[in-house]
Amino acid sequence: MKIQPFKLERYFAQYEFSAPYLLSPSDCEPFTLKELLALAGPETRKLWDNLWLGYTESRGLPALREEAAALYEHITPEDLLILTPEEGIFIAMNVLLNPGDHVIATFPGYQSLYQLAESLGCSVSRWMPRMQESRVVFDVNDLENLVREDTRLLVFNFPHNPTGALPTAEEYRRILALAEDRGLYVFSDEMYRFLEYDPRDRLPSASDLYPNAVSLFGVSKSFALPGLRIGWLATRNQEVMAQLASFKDYTTICSSAPSEILALAALRAREQVLRRNLEIIGTNLNVLDNFFAQHAQTFRWARPKAGTIAFPEYLGAQGVEAFCTGLVEKKGVMLVPAGVFDYTGQNFRLGFGRRNLPEALALLEEHLGQL
Ligand SMILES: Cc1ncc(COP(=O)(O)O)c(C=O)c1O
Known part of the structure; x- marks a missing residue:
C-alpha cells in the first residue's frame, strides 16, 4: 500500500525535540518511571522485578x-x-x-x-x-x-x-x-x-x-x-x-x-492517575479561559468538553500558518496550524495537558505584543 505522509507526525518530527515549548501536545504530562513505579502495588512490583x-x-x-x-x-x-x-x-x-x-x-x-x-x-x-x-x-x-x-x-x-x-x-x-x-x-x-x-x-x-x-x-x-x-x-x-x-x-x-x-x-x-491528569487539565483550562477572554480580538475560543486539546481560531491578519511559524521561530513555542490537519480554516491545535502551559502561554502573549 502506498500512503501519503502523516502531516501531524512529520510536523512533530520537525519541532517536538527542538522547540523548547510545546503548546500543542495531545498527551497529559508524561509520568517518569520512578513516579509510576511508586504507584505500583506489591503484586505489580513483583511482576516488574521478576520480569x-x-x-x-x-x-x-x-x-x-x-x-x-x-x-x-x-x-x-x-x-x-x-x-x-x-x-x-x-x-x-x-x-x-x-x-x-x-x-x-x-x-x-x-x-x-x-x-x-x-x-x-x-x-x-x-x-x-x-x-x-x-x-x-x-x-x-x-x-x-x-x-x-x-x-x-x-x-x-x-x-x-x-x-x-x-x-x-x-x-x-x-x-x-x-x-x-x-x-x-x-x-x-x-x-x-x-x-x-x-x-x-x-x-x-x-x-x-x-x-x-x-x-x-x-x-x-x-x-x-x-x-x-x-x-x-x-x-x-x-x-x-x-x-x-x-x-x-x-x-x-x-x-x-x-x-x-x-x-x-x-x-x-487508575483513580490516582486520572485525578492527577484532570487536575493539570483543570488548572490549565482556567488559565486559558482568562487568556482568551483578554484576547477576544485575536482568537475565537471554543471551550472543549473533554480531553487535552482544543482548536481555537486565529483572527489576525497574517493568517494562522505565518502566526505559528513566527511563534516557533521567535519564541520557541510550537502550535499546530490547521493546514497540518488538511483543514482550510484559520484554526490551530492547542494542547493543555502539560504543566508548563503557563510559561509557554506567557511567551505567546509576549509574541502577540511584538506583532
Ligand atoms: C485520536 C488519536 N488516535 C490515535 C492516536 C495514536 O496514539 P499513539 O500515538 O499512542 O499511537 C492519537 C495520537 O495522537 C490520537 O490523537
Missing part, C-alpha cells in the same frame, strides 16, 4: 487484558487485543475495509483515521462539525445525509482530536442506532476517554453498545504514558477479533514486555 524479557502473548498479557476489560461494561478480556494505538488503527482499517468501500469519518481529525481508508482504495466522506453557541458540534443530521448504499464503515473519534468535541448521550445513541440500522461497522477512537471535565458527560465505549463496533483505547493520553506504546482494540464481534489478531502477526506480533507491566501498574492505580 522475563522473552516474547509475550500475542493477544496481550492476560492480567493487562483483565484490568483493561474492567474499564468497560460488557467487554471481556477475550474481546481485547493489546497493541500500539496507531497500530490498532492500521490493523482495523486493513481488516474492515476493501477497495471501493465508502467510509464516513469525522473531520478534521487524526490523519490515519481517514488516510488509511483512502490509501486502501476507499472513498471517504468527511463528517464536519458546526459551531453552535461557541461549542463544536458534530450534527447527527449531517451524518444521516452522508450515509450511502455502499457505506461500510463509520469512523469517529470522541472526545475529538483536535476540537475536544463530545456528543451528548442522546446524540451518541442516535449515531449508533443509525450505524445498526444501516448495517455499518463502526471504528470508534476513544483515546481521550476518561478525560471528561464533567464525569456525567462520559459516554460508554461504542464496543459496549454495538457488537459491530471496534473501539480503540490506550494509555498514551488519559493515562499520560505515551512512551509505553500500549493500547488495545475492543470488539464483541469474534470473527472480526480473530482477523485483527491474525493481522497483528504482520505488524508487531506481540507487545513489549516491560510496557505491558507498566501499563498494568497504571490501570491498577
Whole structure:
C-alpha cells in the first residue's frame, strides 16, 4: 500500500525535540518511571522485578487484558487485543475495509483515521462539525445525509482530536442506532476517554453498545504514558477479533514486555492517575479561559468538553500558518496550524495537558505584543 505522509507526525518530527515549548501536545504530562513505579502495588512490583524479557502473548498479557476489560461494561478480556494505538488503527482499517468501500469519518481529525481508508482504495466522506453557541458540534443530521448504499464503515473519534468535541448521550445513541440500522461497522477512537471535565458527560465505549463496533483505547493520553506504546482494540464481534489478531502477526506480533507491566501498574492505580491528569487539565483550562477572554480580538475560543486539546481560531491578519511559524521561530513555542490537519480554516491545535502551559502561554502573549 502506498500512503501519503502523516502531516501531524512529520510536523512533530520537525519541532517536538527542538522547540523548547510545546503548546500543542495531545498527551497529559508524561509520568517518569520512578513516579509510576511508586504507584505500583506489591503484586505489580513483583511482576516488574521478576520480569522475563522473552516474547509475550500475542493477544496481550492476560492480567493487562483483565484490568483493561474492567474499564468497560460488557467487554471481556477475550474481546481485547493489546497493541500500539496507531497500530490498532492500521490493523482495523486493513481488516474492515476493501477497495471501493465508502467510509464516513469525522473531520478534521487524526490523519490515519481517514488516510488509511483512502490509501486502501476507499472513498471517504468527511463528517464536519458546526459551531453552535461557541461549542463544536458534530450534527447527527449531517451524518444521516452522508450515509450511502455502499457505506461500510463509520469512523469517529470522541472526545475529538483536535476540537475536544463530545456528543451528548442522546446524540451518541442516535449515531449508533443509525450505524445498526444501516448495517455499518463502526471504528470508534476513544483515546481521550476518561478525560471528561464533567464525569456525567462520559459516554460508554461504542464496543459496549454495538457488537459491530471496534473501539480503540490506550494509555498514551488519559493515562499520560505515551512512551509505553500500549493500547488495545475492543470488539464483541469474534470473527472480526480473530482477523485483527491474525493481522497483528504482520505488524508487531506481540507487545513489549516491560510496557505491558507498566501499563498494568497504571490501570491498577487508575483513580490516582486520572485525578492527577484532570487536575493539570483543570488548572490549565482556567488559565486559558482568562487568556482568551483578554484576547477576544485575536482568537475565537471554543471551550472543549473533554480531553487535552482544543482548536481555537486565529483572527489576525497574517493568517494562522505565518502566526505559528513566527511563534516557533521567535519564541520557541510550537502550535499546530490547521493546514497540518488538511483543514482550510484559520484554526490551530492547542494542547493543555502539560504543566508548563503557563510559561509557554506567557511567551505567546509576549509574541502577540511584538506583532
Ligand atoms: C485520536 C488519536 N488516535 C490515535 C492516536 C495514536 O496514539 P499513539 O500515538 O499512542 O499511537 C492519537 C495520537 O495522537 C490520537 O490523537
